[in-house]
Amino acid sequence: MLSADNPTMAIKIVERRPLSLAERTYLPQILAGLKVTWDNMVRPPVTLQYPDERPTIPQNYRGVPTLVRDPNGREKCVSCQLCEFVCPPKAIRITPGSITENAENAHVEKAPQEFEINMLRCIYCGLCQEVCPEEAIWLQTQYSMTGTSRDQMVNNKARLYELGGTLPDSHHKWDKKKAEAEKQADGHH
Amino acid sequence: MVTDNKPSLVTLTVDGVEHQVPAGANLVDALGKIGKEVPHYCYHPKLPVAGNCRMCLVELGSPLRDRATNEVILENGKPKIGWQPKPAIACATNVTPGLHVRLNSPTVKACREGVTEMLLLNHPLDCPICDQAGECKLQEFSAEYGRGYSRYVDEKNAKPKHTRLGPRVTLDDERCILCSRCVRFSSEIAKDPVLGFVNRGSFNTLTCFPGRELANNYSLNTVDICPVGALTSTDFRFKMRVWFLKQTPSIDTESSAGANTTVWSREGKIYRITPRQNDAVNDTWMADSGRELYKIVEAPNRVTTATVKQSQVTLDVALEAAKQALQGGKVAIVGSGHQSVEEQWLLARIAQATAATTYVPAHLGKADGLLISEDRTPNFRGALVTQLTTRPADANLNALKADIDAGKVQTLLICREDLADFGLTPSTLAKVRTIVLATHHNTTTAAAEIVIPALTVFERSGTFINCQFRLQSFAQAVPGPTGVVPDTLSLGRLANVEVANLWQAIATSTPTMAGLNGRLLPAEGVQLDSTPWASFSFPESKLLKFAPVARN
Ligand code: SF4
Ligand code: SF4
Ligand code: SF4
Ligand code: FES
Numbered sequence: 241m242l243s244a245d246n247p248t249m250a251i252k253i254v255e256r257r258p259l260s261l262a263e264r265t266y267l268p269q270i271l272a273g274l275k276v277t278w279d280n281m282v283r284p285p286v287t288l289q290y291p292d293e294r295p296t297i298p299q300n301y302r303g304v305p306t307l308v309r310d311p312n313g314r315e316k317c318v319s320c321q322l323c324e325f326v327c328p329p330k331a332i333r334i335t336p337g338s339i340t341e342n343a344e345n346a347h348v349e350k351a352p353q354e355f356e357i358n359m360l361r362c363i364y365c366g367l368c369q370e371v372c373p374e375e376a377i378w379l380q381t382q383y384s385m386t387g388t389s390r391d392q393m394v395n396n397k398a399r400l401y402e403l404g405g406t407l408p409d410s411h412h413k414w415d416k417k418k419a420e421a422e423k424q425a426d427g428h429h
Numbered sequence: 430m431v432t433d434n435k436p437s438l439v440t441l442t443v444d445g446v447e448h449q450v451p452a453g454a455n456l457v458d459a460l461g462k463i464g465k466e467v468p469h470y471c472y473h474p475k476l477p478v479a480g481n482c483r484m485c486l487v488e489l490g491s492p493l494r495d496r497a498t499n500e501v502i503l504e505n506g507k508p509k510i511g512w513q514p515k516p517a518i519a520c521a522t523n524v525t526p527g528l529h530v531r532l533n534s535p536t537v538k539a540c541r542e543g544v545t546e547m548l549l550l551n552h553p554l555d556c557p558i559c560d561q562a563g564e565c566k567l568q569e570f571s572a573e574y575g576r577g578y579s580r581y582v583d584e585k586n587a588k589p590k591h592t593r594l595g596p597r598v599t600l601d602d603e604r605c606i607l608c609s610r611c612v613r614f615s616s617e618i619a620k621d622p623v624l625g626f627v628n629r630g631s632f633n634t635l636t637c638f639p640g641r642e643l644a645n646n647y648s649l650n651t652v653d654i655c656p657v658g659a660l661t662s663t664d665f666r667f668k669m670r671v672w673f674l675k676q677t678p679s680i681d682t683e684s685s686a687g688a689n690t691t692v693w694s695r696e697g698k699i700y701r702i703t704p705r706q707n708d709a710v711n712d713t714w715m716a717d718s719g720r721e722l723y724k725i726v727e728a729p730n731r732v733t734t735a736t737v738k739q740s741q742v743t744l745d746v747a748l749e750a751a752k753q754a755l756q757g758g759k760v761a762i763v764g765s766g767h768q769s770v771e772e773q774w775l776l777a778r779i780a781q782a783t784a785a786t787t788y789v790p791a792h793l794g795k796a797d798g799l800l801i802s803e804d805r806t807p808n809f810r811g812a813l814v815t816q817l818t819t820r821p822a823d824a825n826l827n828a829l830k831a832d833i834d835a836g837k838v839q840t841l842l843i844c845r846e847d848l849a850d851f852g853l854t855p856s857t858l859a860k861v862r863t864i865v866l867a868t869h870h871n872t873t874t875a876a877a878e879i880v881i882p883a884l885t886v887f888e889r890s891g892t893f894i895n896c897q898f899r900l901q902s903f904a905q906a907v908p909g910p911t912g913v914v915p916d917t918l919s920l921g922r923l924a925n926v927e928v929a930n931l932w933q934a935i936a937t938s939t940p941t942m943a944g945l946n947g948r949l950l951p952a953e954g955v956q957l958d959s960t961p962w963a964s965f966s967f968p969e970s971k972l973l974k975f976a977p978v979a980r981n
Contacts, residue, residue, distance in 0.1 A: 320562075321669075324673075325670070336668065336670075348558065349558050349590070349591065350558040350667050373557045374557060420584055421587035424587040
């Protein structure tokens with residue numbers, strides 16, 4: 241064991257090998273170095289001229305959280321506020337609201353009046369997307385958020401839908417429910 | 430015969446462990462008291478038992494006895510238990526000596542799973558848009574006792590959604606689990622039987638009788654007791670998720686009944702008020718009218734700054750000016766049943782120091798026999814106990830008016846009252862120097878020389894004494910407007926009293942409250958001795974938990 245009384249115990253003496261002739265001429269090393277230089281001279285450049293050039297972002301990337309619509313243009317968020325609850329840095333702020341009686345999506349009853357995500361707070365963790373029972377909030381490929389004031393770094397509802405766009409979705413759960421209710425109202429139990 | 434008011438204890442054996450519980454208690458409550466939850470929907474401790482949801486099924490048994498000798502049959506030295514062949518509902522069972530209960534047997538578990546599965550058959554599962562989510566019994570018990578997946582392949586029944594049941598209640602029939610709590614409440618407690626079920630089988634639907642609506646002043650209690658999100662408050666609907674809300678214990682200020690309440694707020698904004706259980710005062714109920722009182726907090730006519738002669742000044746300047754005015758002699762004071770005990774006590778000290786005549790105006794209305802009494806102030810008893818006044822509340826202020834007209838009053842200190850309601854017009858008030866402590870602008874503040882802003886019941890803490898002489902405390906739920914301080918501080922300055930040890934001073938100077946500390950009251954309050962006022966004439970008639978002292 242290495243200790244103050246026995247400092248030599250962990251030391252292993254390695255025998256130094258004498259250099260070979262080729263090593264003593266340094267030529268192989270110089271040639272190898274020249275090869276690296278040459279390779280780099282003829283290889284196509286990899287540097288991206290950001291921001292003029294942009295990288296391709298993979299689909300599962302966790303970029304800026306956004307709100308999405310279903311293929312019929314209905315806003316999917318029902319302002320359940322679960323994402324607001326789960327968001328670790330409290331970046332999300334929702335004002336819930338009712339959908340007016342004669343609106344096309346009146347059968348959903350509830351939708352956000354206002355929805356704000358503060359991108360100065362967001363840590364791109366994706367928990368909001370994970371928790372959302374309506375698949376309404378998605379972290380998409382947008383990764384660059386800039387602004388000249390704090391206000392500009394808060395995405396409001398309109399901006400979130402603009403960023404989010406439409407999500408291809410095959411459930412249409414609310415529309416199915418509406419269709420069932422209409423069918424039953426006609427007396428086809 | 431020995432009479433003992435305490436209920437005698439009996440042995441209840443739960444899953445093989447013996448517990449002592451009060452004899453005759455409802456089994457759900459008795460188990461709840463010893464920390465064993467029996468999931469239940471239709472049972473409510475303050476309503477008659479209906480026994481229709483079947484969620485509380487348990488297995489019951491009792492020691493077997495020999496038919497011939499009536500001796501307990503032993504098995505391995507222990508009494509042999511005869512288990513009932515079928516599970517029974519705990520909510521319709523009262524504890525009897527030697528009762529044995531199984532809460533965790535395979536049969537009980539299967540019962541709960543079965544009941545949950547049946548309740549969820551036609552349930553819309555729309556928790557994301559349901560206001561009850563977070564405080565929903567169906568959500569909680571389904572997670573805890575349900576199967577976790579659905580075997581149902583057919584189409585769910587569609588029932589009416591967002592039906593208006595009355596001015597304050599919205600019904601979603603798809604979520605209703607037909608427990609009948611709301612029906613029983615309406616007929617038994619509110620005495621306004623307007624709800625009932627129509628259709629049969631899985632089309633069974635809760636509805637209001639034709640041509641009627643759920644409009645009585647207790648209708649929102651049905652929303653509180655509905656175990657699911659079927660009955661929702663139209664005011665609170667879709668406003669905020671309950672898990673964001675902070676709960677603060679408070680007192681309903683609309684009458685001297687003093688119903689206990691919980692104020693639900695988030696980041697300084699109040700979203701709703703619900704009743705808080707106090708079996709000595711309001712059971713688990715409160716009136717609808719008291720639930721809207723939070724709106725006074727954000728009223729546009731709030732007094733937010735101190736003024737002297739209509740020009741804005743700092744609070745210090747206003748209090749100094751008020752102090753000067755009070756030292757001029759010929760002072761009259763109008764206190765209020767809306768002040769807390771602490772504030773009334775300080776006002777009484779000011780009255781003493783300035784030798785002022787005091788008035789406490791009466792606010793009377795019609796009682797409803799439940800939780801709204803004739804006296805529409807929460808704390809007139811406080812004015813008596815703190816000796817702010819010794820008379821019944823003043824129905825009018827003619828004496829004060831006459832004194833002002835006769836020049837016998839030079840300075841008038843008014844707390845939380847609008848004297849225009851009592852015939853003291855601005856022209857009368859103009860004859861004296863007026864100091865007003867007020868939460869909202871009114872005719873009196875407009876005519877006053879010095880206005881000191883005050884906080885509403887939601888923004889300050891203190892105590893009220895209700896019509897039963899029960900001292901109850903309320904806590905601050907939200908912060909007040911910037912720069913507005915509690916009345917106790919303002920009045921403390923005027924009275925030259927150090928308010929840090931206010932309760933010590935109150936307890937030593939007030940025999941009825943000797944030894945009490947209003948900041949450390951138990952949740953259910955403290956019953957004070959009312960005998961000094963046994964022959965006093967109070968306006969209140971019978972309420973839910975209050976009976977006036979019979980006088981002969
Ligand atoms: S990604 Fe994470 S931090 Fe950003 S809004 Fe969603 S939950 Fe909040
Ligand atoms: S985005 Fe999803 S989780 Fe967030 S409020 Fe809307 S529905 Fe709920
Ligand atoms: S509305 Fe609520 S309280 Fe009334 S029967 Fe249905 S579930 Fe029970
Ligand atoms: S709680 Fe016992 S049957 Fe409903």
